[in-house]
Every structure is written in structure tokens, then in C-alpha cells.
Amino acid sequence: MTEALIGLLVMMILAFIRIPIALSMGIVGIVGYAYMRDWNWAVAFATAQTKVYETGRNYTLSVVPLFILMGNFVTRAGMSRELFRTANAFVGHLRGGLAMATIAGCAGFGAICGSSIATAATFAKVAYPEMKKLGYADYLSTGSIAAGGTLGILIPPSTIMVIYGIMTETNIGKLFAAGVMPGILAAVLLCIAVQFITWRDPTAGPRGVRLPWRERFATLKGIWWFAGVGAALMAATKLGWMEGNDAAVIGAFAVFGLAMVFKGVTSVIALFVLVMGGIYGGVFTAVEGAAVGAVGAMVFAIARGVLSWKTLYESLVESARTTSMLFLILIGALMFAEFVNITTMPQELKDLVQRFQLHPIMVVAAIMVIYVILGTAMEELSMILLTVPVFFPLIVHLGLDPIWFGVLIVVVVEIGLISPPVGMNLFVLSTLLPEVPTRTVFRGVLPFVVADCLRLAILVALPIISTWLPSLMK
Amino acid sequence: MSKASSTWEEKIDAVLGLAASAILLVLMFITFADVVARYLFNFPLRGAFEITELMLLVLIFAGLPLVSHADEHVTMDFIDHMLPRTALRALERLVHALCAAVMFFLAWLIWLKAGKIAAYGDTTDVLRILVSPFVYFMAVMIALTGVVHLFKIVYLPAKRGPIGTT
Numbered sequence: 262m263t264e265a266l267i268g269l270l271v272m273m274i275l276a277f278i279r280i281p282i283a284l285s286m287g288i289v290g291i292v293g294y295a296y297m298r299d300w301n302w303a304v305a306f307a308t309a310q311t312k313v314y315e316t317g318r319n320y321t322l323s324v325v326p327l328f329i330l331m332g333n334f335v336t337r338a339g340m341s342r343e344l345f346r347t348a349n350a351f352v353g354h355l356r357g358g359l360a361m362a363t364i365a366g367c368a369g370f371g372a373i374c375g376s377s378i379a380t381a382a383t384f385a386k387v388a389y390p391e392m393k394k395l396g397y398a399d400y401l402s403t404g405s406i407a408a409g410g411t412l413g414i415l416i417p418p419s420t421i422m423v424i425y426g427i428m429t430e431t432n433i434g435k436l437f438a439a440g441v442m443p444g445i446l447a448a449v450l451l452c453i454a455v456q457f458i459t460w461r462d463p464t465a466g467p468r469g470v471r472l473p474w475r476e477r478f479a480t481l482k483g484i485w486w487f488a489g490v491g492a493a494l495m496a497a498t499k500l501g502w503m504e505g506n507d508a509a510v511i512g513a514f515a516v517f518g519l520a521m522v523f524k525g526v527t528s529v530i531a532l533f534v535l536v537m538g539g540i541y542g543g544v545f546t547a548v549e550g551a552a553v554g555a556v557g558a559m560v561f562a563i564a565r566g567v568l569s570w571k572t573l574y575e576s577l578v579e580s581a582r583t584t585s586m587l588f589l590i591l592i593g594a595l596m597f598a599e600f601v602n603i604t605t606m607p608q609e610l611k612d613l614v615q616r617f618q619l620h621p622i623m624v625v626a627a628i629m630v631i632y633v634i635l636g637t638a639m640e641e642l643s644m645i646l647l648t649v650p651v652f653f654p655l656i657v658h659l660g661l662d663p664i665w666f667g668v669l670i671v672v673v674v675e676i677g678l679i680s681p682p683v684g685m686n687l688f689v690l691s692t693l694l695p696e697v698p699t700r701t702v703f704r705g706v707l708p709f710v711v712a713d714c715l716r717l718a719i720l721v722a723l724p725i726i727s728t729w730l731p732s733l734m735k
Numbered sequence: 736m737s738k739a740s741s742t743w744e745e746k747i748d749a750v751l752g753l754a755a756s757a758i759l760l761v762l763m764f765i766t767f768a769d770v771v772a773r774y775l776f777n778f779p780l781r782g783a784f785e786i787t788e789l790m791l792l793v794l795i796f797a798g799l800p801l802v803s804h805a806d807e808h809v810t811m812d813f814i815d816h817m818l819p820r821t822a823l824r825a826l827e828r829l830v831h832a833l834c835a836a837v838m839f840f841l842a843w844l845i846w847l848k849a850g851k852i853a854a855y856g857d858t859t860d861v862l863r864i865l866v867s868p869f870v871y872f873m874a875v876m877i878a879l880t881g882v883v884h885l886f887k888i889v890y891l892p893a894k895r896g897p898i899g900t901t
Contacts, residue, residue, distance in 0.1 A: 279815075279830050281808035284837055310848045313841065317792040317873060320784055326759055326794060327766070378899040414901055421901050506774040513771075545770060548787075552766035559763075577756035578801070584759075585798030586807050587900060640809055642900035674901060685899045 265606035268293045269647065272597065282643045283586075283593035290596030297603045308599055316592045320548065322427060326584040327551035328418045332374035333576040334558035338565050340529055341383040344369040345391070347480040347526040350472050357459035357466030359395060360405035361452045363388040367409030368448045369526065371416035372533040373558065375423070377678055381410025381686045385693040398465035399697045400705030401458055407686040407702065408451050408709030411675035416444035417537055418554065421642065421671055423547070424591065428598075428646065429653050431663045433547040434540040435731035439664045440671065441537075442726050447675075447716055454712040483523025487531045490515045509535070509544040513553055517560045524564055532557045541734060587642075594646035607654040614655065621659040625666070625721055628652055629673060633714065636677025641685070644677065645670055668727040669720060676713045679706050744886070747879075748804055755797045762790050782862035789859070789869055796876035803834070803883040807898050824891060831887040838881030846874040 268289050275285035287309075295305035316322070348362035348369070355361065363384055370380050384406045392402035414421045417437030426433040459466040478484075494512050497503040503511075516535050520528035536554040539545040545553060562568040562576075601607070614624055635644050649670070656666045678686045681703040691699045720726055769783040802808060815823060853867035 276811045277814060279810050279812070279826060280833060281810050281830075283808065284834060288837065306844055309841070310844050313845060314848055314870065314873070317795055318788055318869075319791070320788045323762060323766070323787050323791045326791070327763060330759060330763060376899075377901050504774075510771055510774045544774075549766055549770045552763050553770065555763045556767045573760075574752075574756055577759050578752045581752075581755035581759050581794055581798040582801050582805060582807055585795050586802045586809065586898070588795045589799065589802070590809060590900065640811060640900065643809065678901060685901065689899065 262604065262606045262609040264293065264297065265601050265604040265651070268597070268600060268604075272647070276643075281589075282640060283589040286590070286593035286597040286643070286647065290593065290598075290600045293600035294596070294603065297600065309596060312595050312599065313592055316588060316595060321433075322588075324423055324433065324548045324551045325420070325587060326580055327548065327555045328375045328420065328423065329583050330576065330580040331418065331551065331555040331558040332376050332379055333580050334555065334562050334568075335370070335373050335529075336379050336383050337572050337576055338558065338562040338567055340373065340561060341366060341370050341380075341387045343480075343525050344529060345384070345387050349391070349469065350477040350480045353469035354471035356463065356468055357401070357455040358469050359388070359392045359397060360401055360455045360459075360466050363392070363402075363405045364409040364412070364448055364451045364455070367406075368412045368416055368444060369529055371413040371444065372537075373418075373529055373554070374413055375418040375420045377411045377413040377675065378685055378689050380413030381406055382689050382693060384409060385690055389694060395469055396464075396467050398462070398705075400701045401455070401465045402705075403690050403694065403697055403702045404458075404705030404707075404709050405451070405455060407679045407684070407690055407706050408454070408713070410686050410689075411678050411713075412444060412447055412451075415440050415447055415668075415671050415675060417441065418551070419671065420587070421645065421674055422667060424587070424642070425645065425649065425667045425670055426547075427591070428594070428649055429663055429667070431667055432731075434543075434550075435664050435734055436667045437537060437547075438541050438731040438734055439668050439727045441730055443668055443672065443716070443720055446719065446726060447672075447713070450712045450716050451709055454708045458708055480525060481527055482525045483519060484527045486519055486523065487516070487527050490519065491531075491534070505542065506544050509539050509542070513539075513557070517557060520557070520560050521564045524561075528561065528564075532561075541730075543734070590642060590646065594643070594650075597647065598650035601650045606651060610651065610655050611658050614659070621661055622721065624655065624659060625661065625669070629669060629717060629721060632670075632673035633676055633680070633717070636673055637680045638683050639677070640683075641674040641677040645674060662724060662728055664731055665720075665724045665727045669717070672713070672717050672720060676710060676717065679713070680710050681706070744804070748801060751797050751801055755794055755801065758790050758794045758797070762787060762794065765790075782859070785859040785862055785864065789864065789866075792869055793872065796873045799876055800879045800883050803880045803887075806887075806892055809898050809900055827891055828888050831884045831891070835881045835884035835888070838877055838884060842874045842878035842881060845870065845877060849874055 272285050272289040276282050291305050291309050294308055295302045298304050345366040348365035352358045352361045367380050367384055374380055388406055389402055417440045422436040423433055426436050494508040498505050498508045513535055516531045536550045540547055540550040678684050687702050690702050765783055769780045773779040849867055849870035852870050857866040858864060
């Protein structure tokens with residue numbers, strides 16, 4: 262156990278002196294591995310070779326660039342504006358309505374984008390000016406955007422779920438399915454937090470204009486077309502006129518075609534249902550679902566006339582860079598995991614739990630507390646990649662569901678992203694909205710952090726919320 | 736930064752960027768076409784799986800010098816607020832030197848691996864594509880990443896904000 266802890270410590274020191282986290286993990290991984298094998302460098306180098314090569318040449322991993330590309334396309338297509346407008350039409354007239362519309366919009370955006378930072382950044386541009394115009398207090402608007410943004414990684418698709426799935430060999434489709442219900446719970450709890458804030462300070466979130474129902478539904482252009490095509494395809498499958506697989510592919514083309522005509526929230530919902538439904542129903546693998554999603558997102562961008570050669574190139578090259586950056590971290594983390602796995606740490610943790618007769622839920626709760634504390638200061642992805650090799654064997658040993666643990670991991674990452682002093686979403690907001698003091702951003706997000714911690718407790722106590730949907734999967 | 740070096744940098748950056756972009760676009764369409772062809776026409780694309788795999792490899796490693804060039808590696812920046820500016824700059828140069836060293840070493844390891852794979856004459860299962868050139872490409876790209884870091888020791892870029900991964 263000592264070796265692994267020293268390894269962790271050295272890795273933290275290397276990262277602290279500004280060595281890229283990927284390299285810090287990789288260096289400690291290689292050196293630690295050699296040490297554990299009595300300084301047999303040849304073995305350590307051979308392992309490093311294999312890790313680099315195998316991570317690079319791995320079909321399943323192509324899901325990563327494709328989902329990132331999908332997110333980059335929808336961000337550039339300006340989908341966030343449409344989502345916010347629709348959500349606003351329905352709830353904007355309530356107290357704190359725009360803040361709740363932001364959260365609902367973020368949830369919708371999260372359904373086609375797997376990045377929390379992208380979600381927060383795009384809503385900072387779209388929702389903040391609207392809230393400002395209506396006289397919202399800055400702390401409420403920035404808080405709701407930062408917190409809403411984290412829904413991007415809980416509601417599938419989700420980069421972090423993909424990476425967790427790859428690391429632990431957990432089914433990515435099931436992880437995605439598991440994120441849906443907690444995502445809805447999250448949105449509800451965040452809205453309750455908005456209500457709490459506006460109850461304390463009604464001037465923070467004044468009411469918007471109340472729209473007649475006709476106008477509210479007018480924002481859902483083409484909903485009958487989408488619903489009609491969906492129902493027709495489903496009926497055709499049920500009646501045996503068509504195979505489910507064919508129906509899904511035809512459905513994909515129908516969604517793309519209709520999205521060219523009806524620009525708005527309905528096309529977003531349709532793409533989500535298509536991609537996630539396809540993966541859930543076993544028609545698409547995660548990789549194929551990601552490709553369908555990326556093509557669909559590209560269609561969205563074309564339909565909105567924003568896809569010039571320049572934006573196409575920018576979306577692609579940015580996705581490529583993000584992919585390389587993530588893969589380097591992944592390779593470093595896998596090397597580190599190799600080292601941790603041959604230390605006595607995983608076994609000793611198991612023994613520790615056995616000796617004290619700890620209840621599995623207690624163990625999970627303790628792990629979550631550690632994560633929430635670490636998350637305030639550490640970069641979240643590295644935190645997960647570093648600690649999963651240590652904790653995951655324990656979870657499996659205790660007979661707990663890896664999918665449930667995956668959801669919990671995503672939730673702690675979400676909390677980490679919005680907990681001061683080092684929360685990436687807070688940093689993104691301070692950068693994009695320089696007129697708002699950082700102190701205000703920090704203060705505004707606190708009620709949402711509390712709501713998120715409450716959600717974490719609920720999800721730990723009631724695993725069924727996470728495991729119910731995936732348990733229905735084939 | 737001197738004129739000559741900056742144009743060279745830009746050229747290499749643009750070439751790799753275009754290559755990576757093109758590969759990603761093709762990757763997307765091949766995977767999509769594979770689904771459509773398989774279900775709708777009962778005609779799976781032969782070897783789409785292998786092509787995807789190799790393209791992903793090229794994508795990742797062609798992107799690596801770009802990431803280093805754009806300074807997009809995830810780093811912790813607590814120390815930035817503790818050190819005086821000159822010390823911080825010196826530290827950054829040192830870190831770039833270390834990154835370069837690690838990259839060159841890694842490139843060498845992968846080059847050796849490529850040699851082994853070439854000696855066995857490994858090919859993919861269906862399309863019989865020779866694998867070793869791709870592994871040599873990996874090694875070259877990692878080495879190029881090292882070169883980028885060497886450059887940065889001399890032409891240290893201005894500090895930029897932290898990079899998000901999630």
C-alpha cells in the first residue's frame with residue numbers, strides 16, 4: 262500500500278510543478294512499475310509500449326472523437342438559443358423562471374452534447390444576457406448556468422462516462438441509460454435550489470412575460486411530424502412490416518430530413534431519441550450511435566446555415582485536438598493503473614473493509630466524501646482516472662453495481678466542476694463574463710452545490726434510480 | 736519569434752490540422768455508412784472496423800503535436816500564484832525540456848515496437864493492411880511533439896488559461 266501512496270504523492274508533486282498531468286501519471290506509472298518488478302526496466306518499458314500502442318489502436322475508443330465532434334457541431338449550430346427560448350416560453354413567467362429555463366435548456370443541450378464546459382460556455386452566451394435584461398441578480402444567473410452546465414456530462418452522451426466505461430470495461434450504452442433518471446432528478450433539484458434562492462431574495466429572479474399556451478407550443482415546431490414519423494416506424498416494426506434495425510436507419514434519415522425543415526427543440530429531442538434509443542435498443546453500438554449523432558449534429562449545423570468550410574474545419578480540428586489531449590491523459594492513467602494494480606493497495610483496501618466489517622454503502626459514502634473533497638482542488642478527469650484503479654476493484658469485490666458507481670463518479674465530477682476554489686465551470690464563466698466578479702460567481706453557485714450534494718446522497722441511498730433503466734436493456 | 740520559424744510552425748500545424756480534420760470527417764462517414772449499408776442493404780462494409788481503428792490511431796497521434804503546439808495539455812496551475820514571474824518562466828522552460836525528453840524517449844520506444852511489428856510483417860485480418868507503417872507514424876508524431884516542446888523552451892508562449900477535460 263505504501264508504494265501506491267508514495268506513487269500518488271509523487272504524481273501530485275510532479276503535477277504541482279506544472280508537468281502536464283498525463284506525463285506525471287505516465288512517468289510515475291513507468292518508474293513505479295519498474296520498481297515493483299525489482300527495477301526491471303525492460304518489463305516496464307515493454308508495458309509502456311503496449312499501453313501506448315493498444316490505446317491508440319482500439320476500435321471502441323473511436324466513440325470518443327465522434328461524441329466530441331457531435332458536441333462541437335451542436336455548439337456551433339446555436340442549438341442552445343433554441344432550447345433556452347422554448348424552456349423560457351414554458352417556465353419564464355414563474356419566479357426565477359429564466360434561471361429554471363437555463364437549467365432545463367442545459368439539460369436539453371446535455372442530451373446532444375457530452376461536455377459540461379461546452380454546455381456552460383454556450384449558455385453563458387445565450388442565457389446570461391437575457392437574465393441580465395430582465396434584472397436578474399448576477400449571482401443567480403451565473404450560479405444557474407454553472408450548475409446547469411454540469412448536466413452536460415450526466416445526461417448522455419457523456420465524455421466522462423465513455424472514459425469510465427473504457428477504463429473499467431463497463432458497457433457504455435448501459436452507463437448512458439443509467440444517466441437519464443439521475444439527470445432528470447438533477448434538473449428538478451437544481452430548479453428547487455432556484456426556488457429557494459428566489460424565496461430568500463425575490464428580487465434576484467423576477468418573473469418574465471407569461472406567454473399564451475399557443476405561443477408556447479409554437480416553439481415546438483414540427484413536433485407532430487417527428488412524432489408521426491416515429492409512431493409510423495414503430496407501428497411498422499410492431500406489425501412486422503419492417504425490421505427494427507431498418508426502422509432505426511430509416512428513422513435516422515427521417516430525423517435528418519425533418520431537421521432540415523424544422524429548426525428547433527423538436528429536432529434536438531428527435532436526435533437524442535434516435536441516438537440513445539438506438540444504443541439502448543441494441544441497434545447501434547456506442548461507436549455507431551456516436552457516428553449517427555455526429556452526422557445528425559452536422560445536419561443541424563447545415564440546416565442553420567452556419568456550416569461554412571471554416572466552421573467545419575474548426576469543429577473538426579478542435580475535436581481532434583481534444584481527442585489527442587484526452588488520449589494522452591488516458592494513456593498516462595492506464596500506465597499508472599498498471600503500477601497500482603501490482604502494488605498491494607487494492608488487496609489491502611479489501612482487507613481493511615473486511616476487517617472492520619464495513620457496510621458496502623458506508624464504503625461508497627466514504628469514497629464519495631473523499632471525491633467531493635478532492636474535487637474542490639483537483640482537475641476532475643485526472644482525479645477519476647487516478648483513483649478508479651484503486652477504488653474500482655473494491656466496488657466489484659463488494660458486489661456493487663459498476664454502472665451505479667459510474668453514475669456516482671459522474672455526479673462527483675459535476676460537483677467538482679462547480680465547487681470553489683478550483684471548479685472548471687466557474688472558471689469558464691469568469692472568463693466569458695469578465696464583468697461579473699469571481700466572488701459573485703463563487704457565492705452564487707453554493708446553493709446549487711448543496712443541491713448537488715443532496716442529489717449525490719439520494720443516488721447513493723437509492724441505487725435503483727440509476728440502475729432501473731439499464732436493467733431493462735437487452 | 737523569428738519569422739522563419741513561425742511560418743514553418745504554421746505550415747506544419749496547418750498540414751497536421753487538415754490531416755486530422757479530414758480523418759475525423761471520414762471516420763464519421765465511414766462508421767455511419769457502415770451502419771446504413773449493413774442494415775438497409777444487408778451489405779456490411781468490408782473491413783470498416785479495421786479502417787476505423789487505424790484512422791483513430793492516425794487521428795490521435797497527428798493531433799498530439801497540435802495539442803502541444805496549442806499548449807492544451809492539462810496542467811495544474813496552483814503554483815502560478817506562488818512564484819514570481821521570472822521563476823515561473825524558468826520553471827515552464829524546464830517543464831518543456833522534460834516534456835521533450837519524455838516524448839523523445841517514448842518515440843524511441845514506439846520506434847522499437849514498430850520495428851518488431853515490421854519484422855513480423857503484421858497485417859490486419861480482413862484487408863491485409865500492413866500495420867507497421869502506422870506504428871512508425873506514431874513514433875514520428877511523438878518525436879515531432881518532442882520537437883514542439885524543444886521549440887517552446889526557446890520561444891516560451893504567453894500563459895494561457897486552464898484547459899477543461901469534461
